[in-house]
Amino acid sequence: MEIGISAYYGVHNHGAVLQANALKSVLQKMGHEVSFVSFERNYDYVLAGKAKKYQISLGSIPYYIGFLKEKGIGNVLYNVKKLQILK
Structure with missing residues (x-):
């Protein structure tokens, strides 16, 4: 199954980067095709x-x-x- 992760990972925050990559790694080990969905940050x-x-x-x-x-x-x-x- 293809899975897109929608998480704001493009920050200089160790926790955000580690959490996003850990989720991707676990899903890949389960046999899924995983990618990050990019989006623009909203300041509204x-x-x-x-x-x-x-x-x-x-x-x-x-x-x-x-x-x-x-x-x-x-x-x-x-x-x-x-x-x-x-x-």
């Missing part, structure tokens, strides 16, 4: 201020500057490195 229900962090543009610059001030450069570099590893 996210507050306007928070949505800017997901939409990279000039409007997101103040959000990232605030994040940098709050979390520090070490946290930002850690997240960039984690994103590169998980890709």
Whole structure:
């Protein structure tokens, strides 16, 4: 049977990536053809201020500057490195 997994796995979050791949692996061991169904993330229900962090543009610059001030450069570099590893 062909199975399409609809999960938001394209994030730099270890849990999301591991869970999606584990589900795919288990279903394949059961003899199914498994693939991920890609989709665009929807920001309709996210507050306007928070949505800017997901939409990279000039409007997101103040959000990232605030994040940098709050979390520090070490946290930002850690997240960039984690994103590169998980890709």
